[in-house]
Amino acid sequence: MTYTGVAGRTYVVTGSASGIGAATAALLRERGAEVIGCDLGEADIQADLSTPAGRQALVDQVTERGPIDAVLAIAGGGRTGLLETNYFGTVATLEGLRPLLAQSEAPRAVAVSSTASLDPADERVVQACLDGDEAAAVALVEAEPSIGGPTGAYGIAKRALNRWVRGAAPTPEWAGAGIALNAVAPGVVDTPAAAWILASEDVRTAVETAAPQPFGGFPGRPQWVAELICWLAGADNRFVTGQIIFADGGAEATMLGDLHWR
Numbered sequence: 001m002t003y004t005g006v007a008g009r010t011y012v013v014t015g016s017a018s019g020i021g022a023a024t025a026a027l028l029r030e031r032g033a034e035v036i037g038c039d040l041g042e043a044d045i046q047a048d049l050s051t052p053a054g055r056q057a058l059v060d061q062v063t064e065r066g067p068i069d070a071v072l073a074i075a076g077g078g079r080t081g082l083l084e085t086n087y088f089g090t091v092a093t094l095e096g097l098r099p100l101l102a103q104s105e106a107p108r109a110v111a112v113s114s115t116a117s118l119d120p121a122d123e124r125v126v127q128a129c130l131d132g133d134e135a136a137a138v139a140l141v142e143a144e145p146s147i148g149g150p151t152g153a154y155g156i157a158k159r160a161l162n163r164w165v166r167g168a169a170p171t172p173e174w175a176g177a178g179i180a181l182n183a184v185a186p187g188v189v190d191t192p193a194a195a196w197i198l199a200s201e202d203v204r205t206a207v208e209t210a211a212p213q214p215f216g217g218f219p220g221r222p223q224w225v226a227e228l229i230c231w232l233a234g235a236d237n238r239f240v241t242g243q244i245i246f247a248d249g250g251a252e253a254t255m256l257g258d259l260h261w262r
């Protein structure tokens, strides 16, 4: 089988101004792909994906530009609009661009989740997310600031995202249209979003201890995650869909591997 790579394909990359999104956009461009970057910060398309208007602006502007081959929903993080950006913005980006994406000969989509998705999550909020009820999900979180596990609403948003990817990938709209849809769940990666983790000795030690012999080293590099995203979203991925793939140096396998396989 000939490796076709990413050259000549067009990728929409959200979160392109920093961290994992910037590393992915750079890798794609280096390998000959065309990238349409979207971010709150400097990007081809500036849009705030925490709002319905920003999500619509992204879909409209990408659609105006013409055909695409992959959508990489990477924008997110743990600062503000935790549910709004990490769940609703991500799903709206993927769903909004799905009809355009389906016209590609090798359409692919990737959502970026997190190992925080493994934290205990409040099922009511997860369900409100999956129901598409943004107001209800946000109201639940606002009413109970200590909701969820150590990563709060961020972890809940990423848990809901995992569930959405698992549910959507095999449906006629995605698999039936030939679109591979996967999630990549990074562990701690050296980007501005993880600065607070890396700055705290306690948190850093706790995370390092979770995977005592981290594969690749700690913290991860954005490029290591970008490589995986690029492959999943490339034409060479002919058989992988509906997966939540942890790129975390072994943290998930160390912490929860037993739970998954028991």
Ligand SMILES: NC(=O)c1ccc[n+]([C@@H]2O[C@H](COP(=O)([O-])OP(=O)(O)OC[C@H]3O[C@@H](n4cnc5c(N)ncnc54)[C@H](O)[C@@H]3O)[C@@H](O)[C@H]2O)c1
Residues within 6 Å of the ligand: 014, 015, 016, 017, 018, 019, 020, 021, 038, 039, 040, 041, 047, 048, 049, 050, 051, 074, 075, 076, 077, 078, 081, 085, 086, 089, 112, 113, 114, 115, 116, 185, 186, 187, 188, 189, 190, 191, 192, 193, 194
């Ligand atoms: N760095 C980590 O340790 C880590 C771990 C697990 C998951 N992640 C996930 O990886 C993804 C990328 O994060 P990163 O680490 O590269 O962080 P980062 O802060 O370096 O980059 C995130 C980018 O997303 C953009 N963004 C945030 N909110 C947005 C919004 N409402 N609309 C448009 N753009 C927005 C930011 O402007 C920024 O450019 C996020 O989804 C994050 O949750 C990161």
